[in-house]
Amino acid sequence: MxxxxxxxxxxxxxxxEAISIFDAVHWNLPGCEIVEVEHASGKISxxxxxxxxxxxxxxxxxxxxxxxxxxxxxxxxxxxxxxLRLDGVNIxxxxxGLPLRSGQCREIYTGSIMPEGADAxxxxxxxxxxxxxxxxxxxxxxxxxxxxxxxxxxxxxxLLWEKAIVRPQNISAMNAAGIKSIMVYxxxxxxxVNTGRELVTGQINNSTGALLRxxxxxxxxxxxxxGIVDDSTDSIRNKILNLGSKCNIIIVTxxxxxxxxxxxxxxxxxxxxxxxxxxxIKPGRTIALFDMDSTPVLSVSGLPVAALLSSLxxxxxxxxxxxxxxxxxxxxxxxxxxxxxxxxxxTFQVMDTFEKGGxxxxxxxxxxxxxxxxxxxxxxxxxxxxxxxxxxxxGSRIMINVIGDIKWE
Amino acid sequence: MxxxxxxxxxxxxxxxEAISIFDAVHWNLPGCEIVEVEHASGKISxxxxxxxxxxxxxxxxxxxxxxxxxxxxxxxxxxxxxxLRLDGVNIxxxxxGLPLRSGQCREIYTGSIMPEGADAxxxxxxxxxxxxxxxxxxxxxxxxxxxxxxxxxxxxxxLLWEKAIVRPQNISAMNAAGIKSIMVYxxxxxxxVNTGRELVTGQINNSTGALLRxxxxxxxxxxxxxGIVDDSTDSIRNKILNLGSKCNIIIVTxxxxxxxxxxxxxxxxxxxxxxxxxxxIKPGRTIALFDMDSTPVLSVSGLPVAALLSSLxxxxxxxxxxxxxxxxxxxxxxxxxxxxxxxxxxTFQVMDTFEKGGxxxxxxxxxxxxxxxxxxxxxxxxxxxxxxxxxxxxGSRIMINVIGDIKWE
Numbered sequence: 001m002x003x004x005x006x007x008x009x010x011x012x013x014x015x016x017e018a019i020s021i022f023d024a025v026h027w028n029l030p031g032c033e034i035v036e037v038e039h040a041s042g043k044i045s046x047x048x049x050x051x052x053x054x055x056x057x058x059x060x061x062x063x064x065x066x067x068x069x070x071x072x073x074x075x076x077x078x079x080x081x082x083x084l085r086l087d088g089v090n091i092x093x094x095x096x097g098l099p100l101r102s103g104q105c106r107e108i109y110t111g112s113i114m115p116e117g118a119d120a121x122x123x124x125x126x127x128x129x130x131x132x133x134x135x136x137x138x139x140x141x142x143x144x145x146x147x148x149x150x151x152x153x154x155x156x157x158x159l160l161w162e163k164a165i166v167r168p169q170n171i172s173a174m175n176a177a178g179i180k181s182i183m184v185y186x187x188x189x190x191x192x193v194n195t196g197r198e199l200v201t202g203q204i205n206n207s208t209g210a211l212l213r214x215x216x217x218x219x220x221x222x223x224x225x226x227g228i229v230d231d232s233t234d235s236i237r238n239k240i241l242n243l244g245s246k247c248n249i250i251i252v253t254x255x256x257x258x259x260x261x262x263x264x265x266x267x268x269x270x271x272x273x274x275x276x277x278x279x280x281i282k283p284g285r286t287i288a289l290f291d292m293d294s295t296p297v298l299s300v301s302g303l304p305v306a307a308l309l310s311s312l313x314x315x316x317x318x319x320x321x322x323x324x325x326x327x328x329x330x331x332x333x334x335x336x337x338x339x340x341x342x343x344x345x346x347t348f349q350v351m352d353t354f355e356k357g358g359x360x361x362x363x364x365x366x367x368x369x370x371x372x373x374x375x376x377x378x379x380x381x382x383x384x385x386x387x388x389x390x391x392x393x394x395g396s397r398i399m400i401n402v403i404g405d406i407k408w409e
Numbered sequence: 410m411x412x413x414x415x416x417x418x419x420x421x422x423x424x425x426e427a428i429s430i431f432d433a434v435h436w437n438l439p440g441c442e443i444v445e446v447e448h449a450s451g452k453i454s455x456x457x458x459x460x461x462x463x464x465x466x467x468x469x470x471x472x473x474x475x476x477x478x479x480x481x482x483x484x485x486x487x488x489x490x491x492x493l494r495l496d497g498v499n500i501x502x503x504x505x506g507l508p509l510r511s512g513q514c515r516e517i518y519t520g521s522i523m524p525e526g527a528d529a530x531x532x533x534x535x536x537x538x539x540x541x542x543x544x545x546x547x548x549x550x551x552x553x554x555x556x557x558x559x560x561x562x563x564x565x566x567x568l569l570w571e572k573a574i575v576r577p578q579n580i581s582a583m584n585a586a587g588i589k590s591i592m593v594y595x596x597x598x599x600x601x602v603n604t605g606r607e608l609v610t611g612q613i614n615n616s617t618g619a620l621l622r623x624x625x626x627x628x629x630x631x632x633x634x635x636g637i638v639d640d641s642t643d644s645i646r647n648k649i650l651n652l653g654s655k656c657n658i659i660i661v662t663x664x665x666x667x668x669x670x671x672x673x674x675x676x677x678x679x680x681x682x683x684x685x686x687x688x689x690i691k692p693g694r695t696i697a698l699f700d701m702d703s704t705p706v707l708s709v710s711g712l713p714v715a716a717l718l719s720s721l722x723x724x725x726x727x728x729x730x731x732x733x734x735x736x737x738x739x740x741x742x743x744x745x746x747x748x749x750x751x752x753x754x755x756t757f758q759v760m761d762t763f764e765k766g767g768x769x770x771x772x773x774x775x776x777x778x779x780x781x782x783x784x785x786x787x788x789x790x791x792x793x794x795x796x797x798x799x800x801x802x803x804g805s806r807i808m809i810n811v812i813g814d815i816k817w818e
Contacts, residue, residue, distance in 0.1 A: 041623040055782075056613075092669075092711075093606025093640075109669070111607055111711060152781045159786065167813055169785035172620035172713050176613070176782060197502030198520055204465075204585070211581035214450040231502075260501075260518070302501075302520060304581050330817065331740050332768050358806040359741050372561045373464075373585060376578035377568065397767040404576055408739065 012280035015313075015346035015387060021275050021289070022317055028294040029322050030186040030248055037174045040166040042219025043184040044323050049160040049170075051177045054150035058096070059114040063145040066105040066127065066134050067118035070142045081128075081135040090115060105134050114146060121145035153177065163323040165220065188319065190216050191247035193226035193239050195264065196254040196302055200230045207373060208253050208304040215308060215403075216315065218327075226250075231260060236267035244271070244292055249318060251311050254302030264288075264299050272297055280387060282347045284310025304373050309348040309382065328401040331381075333360035335396045341385040350379040353400050354407035362400050380404030421689035424722075424755035424796060430684050430698070431726055437703040438731050439595040439657055446583045449575040451628025452593040453732050458569040458579075460586045463559035467505070468523040472554040475514040475536060475543050476527035482548045490537075490544040499524060514543050523555060530554035562586065572732040574629065597728065599625050600656035602635035602648050604673065605663040605711055609639045616782060617662050617713040624717060624812075625724065627736075635659075640669060645676035653680070653701055658727060660720050663711030673697075673708050681706055689796060691756045693719025713782050718757040718791065737810040742769035742790075744805045750794040759788040762809050763816035771809050789813030 013021070032046040061067065068084060076082035084105035090097050090112040100106055100117035108114070108121060120140040127136045153159070159173040160166065166184065174182065194209040206228055217223045226243050229235045236255065243250055255264025265274065265288065272292030277299075279287050283306035290297040298314055300307045316327050333353050341347050351362040365379045381400040385392055392398060422430070441455040470476065477493060485491035493514035499506050499521040509515055509526035517523070517530060529549040536545045562568070568582040569575065575593065583591065603618040615637055626632045635652050638644045645664065652659055664673025674683065674697065681701030686708075688696050692715035699706040707723055709716045725736050742762050750756050762771040774788045790809040794801055801807060 038619060038623065041626070091606065091640075093608070093610050093612050111605070111613070152783050157783075164814065168620050168623035169782060169813065171623045172616045173782045173786055175619035176616035176713075178614055196520070197500065199502070201502050203502050203522075204520070205587055207581045207585035210447060210584035211577050214447065214577035214580045217450070231500075304585075326817070329738065330815075332764065355741070358808070373578060373582045374561050374566070377582055399767070404578065405573065406739075408735070 012278045012285055013276050014280050018276055018279040018281075018289070019313070019317060022296070022314055023321060025275070025291055025296070026294065027296055027318060027322075028248060030188050032183050033186050034181050035184050036181050037171055037179055040182055040184050041168065041171055043166050043187070044220050044325065045160050045162060045164050045166050045170075046183040046185050048158055048162045049174060049179060049182060050156050051153050051159050051173075052155065052179070053153075053177050054155050055153040055173075055176050056147050056149060056151065059149055060147045061090075061108040061110055061112045061114060061121045061145065062147040063121050063123050064109050065121045065123045065145065066136075067100060067108040067114055068105045068120055068122050068136070068140060069100065069102065069118055070120045070140050070144070072103060072105075073120075073122070073136050073139045076136045076139050078137050081137050084134045084136060086129065086132050086134055105136075119143060119146070163325070165325060185220070185323070187220050187222040188249065189222045189224060189247045190315065191224045191226050191240075191243035191250040192216075193229055193236070193243065193250065193252045194254055194302070195229045195231060195236055195252060195260070197231050199228045199254070208302055208307045211304045211308055211373070212251060212253070212311065215312075231263055233263055233267045233270075236264055237270055240268060240292070240297060241271050244295055247295060249315060250292070250295060250297045251307075251315075252297065252299045253307045255299045268292070268297055268299065279310075280345045281310060281313070282342070282345045284348075285345070287311070289314065305350070305376060328403065331360055331400055331402055331406075333362040333381075333398055333400045335392055335394055335398050336361045336363045338391055338394045339364045339383075339385055340391045341387075341389050343390055344387055346387045347385040348382050349385060350375045351381045351383055351400055352379050352407075353381040353402070355409045360400070360406065362398060376403070380406055421687045421694055422685050423689050427685055427688040427690075427696075427698070428722070428726060431705070431723055432730060434684070434700055434705070435703065436705055436727060436731075437657060439597050441592050442595050443590050444593050445590050446580055446588055449591055449593050450577065450580055452575050452596070453629050453734065454569050454571055454573050454575050454579075455592040455594050457567055457571045458583060458588060458591060459565050460562050460568050460582075461564065461588070462562075462586050463564050464562040464582075464585050465556050465558060465560065468558055469556045470499075470517040470519055470521045470523060470530045470554065471556040472530050472532050473518050474516075474530045474532045474554065475545075476509060476517040476523055477514045477529055477531050477545070477549060478509065478511065478527055479529045479549050479551045479553070481512060481514075482529075482531070482545050485545045485548050487546050490546050493543045493545060495538065495541050495543055514545075528552060528555070572734070574734060594629070594732070596629050596631040597658065598631045598633060598656045599724065600633045600635050600649075600652035600659040601625075602638055602645070602652065602659065602661045603663055603711070604638045604640060604645055604661060604669070606640050608637045608663070617711055617716045620713045620717055620782070621660060621662070621720065640672055642672055642676045642679075645673055646679055649677060649701070649706060650680050653704055656704060658724060659701070659704060659706045660716075660724075661706065661708045662716045664708045677701070677706055677708065688719075689754045690719060690722070691751065691754045693757075694754070696720070698723065714759070714785060737812065740769055740790075740809055740811055740815075742771040742807055742809045744801055744803055744807050745770045745772045747800055747803045748773045748792075748794055749800045750796075750798050752799055753796055755796045756794040757791050758794060759784045760790045760792055760809055761788050761816075762790040762811070764818045769809070769815065771807060785812070789815055
């Protein structure tokens with residue numbers, strides 16, 4: 001008979017304590033790199049970018065119509081049209097042309113440079129052209145229908161903020177300002193190692209690995225799949241050691257249950273320092289954290305939902321501490337059914353969130369089983385319940401984290 | 410002097426009419442392809458997938474502890490421990506082993522197959538082991554701490570729905586069920602052509618193209634950059650014709666202003682049928698729609714915000730009609746400041762959305778200038794105002810579309 005010794009988790013750290021231990025370490029961060037602006041979408045910016053130019057760079061027409069000097073239209077009315085001689089056209093992409101003389105107007109198109117001497121554009125709808133003359137029936141104001149120099153963006157105003165996700169609008173603004181490349185953080189690299197003989201033998205498929213890999217992969221996170229490792233201290237240690245230099249965060253699944261804790265703990269303890277083991281969270285209370293040369297190594301459950309929700313706490317924290325960015329999308333919702341909680345545990349409850357009467361409502365899923373992937377198929381979100389609470393009352397406003405399709409009316 | 414004829418937009422279609430004209434066409438849709446499950450993340454599924462197996466496939470331990478028959482623990486108490494002989498261990502990844510006999514128990518680990526004759530797992534915390542005996546101090550219920558066959562997912566239950574975005578939890582569940590590949594829709598391909606001499610000459614940068622390309626590119630949309638085309642009927646027609654066979658949707662920017670409408674209209678009319686030109690929306694009222702062999706060709710403003718918000722109406726509609734999927738993320742919010750509207754126009758208003766007291770609040774940005782990319786830098790969302798409304802009152806509940814970072818408390 002094989003002799004295993006089952007160690008108990010004698011006590012669990014509170015969620016708050018675990019977070020504060022995590023926060024106290026100066027974890028390694030990804031370095032920076034220069035990328036072309038158009039390849040920066042979804043990356044985390046590493047510096048604030050201020051506009052080197054005014055946009056527009058010159059006064060331009062904001063409408064199709066006729067460039068005029070407003071003084072020539074002061075007395076215009078339905079019965080007393082101002083008659084202006086058409087002196088030509090400023091096409092888009094062309095130059096300002098000759099200065100406009102008094103009593104004249106010039107055909108002009110949205111985006112065209114205004115001629116000197118003109119201070120307004122009269123919309124084509126508000127006048128009539130007959131041969132070389134344009135008849136204007138109402139006065140225009142100075143600056144009317146003009147996009148004046150710097151009106152959109154003035155020199156020195158921010159086009160991108162530091163430690164922000166680069167959005168299409170930032171890319172567009174930087175493009176407009178002629179900025180070709182910027183500094184961004186390299187993608188955060190998360191290594192994922194799945195341990196367990198049942199995976200090696202193929203008795204079960206590696207659905208936990210599949211969940212973590214596709215959940216964490218995004219525009220600013222790369223995944224390195226460390227594959228499946230047998231229940232052996234040497235294999236686990238070597239795999240993690242090998243991933244260490246390439247990863248900012250390592251997640252090891254399946255090594256946190258009582259029966260395997262020693263194995264994984266021994267393996268990682270040889271190459272890193274255990275900071276805690278066992279946190280009062282549900283699901284995933286068996287989570288352990290190691291510091292391997294300033295790389296956080298998280299040893300989590302082999303069950304998919306527990307592995308995801310417990311690792312997410314610390315992956316979120318890593319990203320938030322470093323960049324102030326939230327990994328999962330949040331939304332406020334009204335709780336439609338009381339959630340129970342076991343005091344002393346911070347619980348992550350899978351929820352079904354839907355729109356009702358213009359507001360989001362959320363209902364807890366019945367199952368709290370941490371191994372049930374079906375709860376994530378039926379739900380689309382989760383919320384957290386503080387360890388001091390026995391539950392959250394129906395009708396309370398809660399914050400949900402969105403992980404699926406919210407049902408809209 | 411070059412002679413241009415400016416045509417007026419004599420009337421604008423209402424938003425509703427434009428939508429119903431768009432909806433009446435059977436637009437081409439992307440075909441389907443088979444992909445490996447793990448490469449399907451973020452794609453649109455083309456069929457419902459039902460589980461071919463039960464998960465778990467056998468009764469398994471849901472806790473680390475000892476497999477027992479509950480009848481052996483019926484009278485157990487603090488003062489009268491049930492004494493069970495330890496007959497071995499079922500490791501994870503191993504088989505069920507010999508059937509468990511009465512009066513015996515077996516060490517077992519989360520995920521291990523239960524031995525025949527055992528119907529519960531007693532947690533390691535709730536008993537004591539001494540040599541070859543385990544002392545149990547309280548009765549267990551039949552089924553306690555067991556994940557029974559099909560408890561998570563039963564044969565025939567859905568792992569993925571048709572026409573849904575494939576999420577990490579779908580991938581995990583399909584992986585668990587041994588499904589290797591699935592049918593998804595090929596990515597929707599959007600071709601983007603930017604016209605205008607001011608782009609060709611480099612007088613201004615193509616910030617509108619940059620905005621559209623990075624906004625629309627996502628896990629289920631590919632972009633083909635048609636580049637910059639001069640203001641020439643031939644060039645525009647040939648470029649669109651060339652893109653036609655590769656694209657599901659084509660967006661042509663810069664050809665919808667009055668001064669260029671004829672040019673673009675002539676170009677596209679040679680290869681497609683105009684369905685409308687001019688819609689009562691702000692910004693982007695100059696938008697025109699063509700049907701080119703069942704491919705929608707949208708001719709939109711050259712100004713970035715107008716080009717984005719007006720094309721988005723119809724790109725959204727295409728995707729929603731075909732798949733029931735929303736392209737932009739939505740959220741309900743409380744309006745913190747009245748929005749004005751010009752009756753007769755459906756207005757898309759850029760908003761700044763933030764959390765206050767556990768709810769989302771939104772404030773309109775001052776500028777409504779359709780050319781101002783700065784509004785998108787300052788805002789993070791937009792809302793729409795119905796053409797029949799003169800505005801939306803402060804305190805109303807509105808729905809916002811999220812396009813940036815919401816400010817959380």
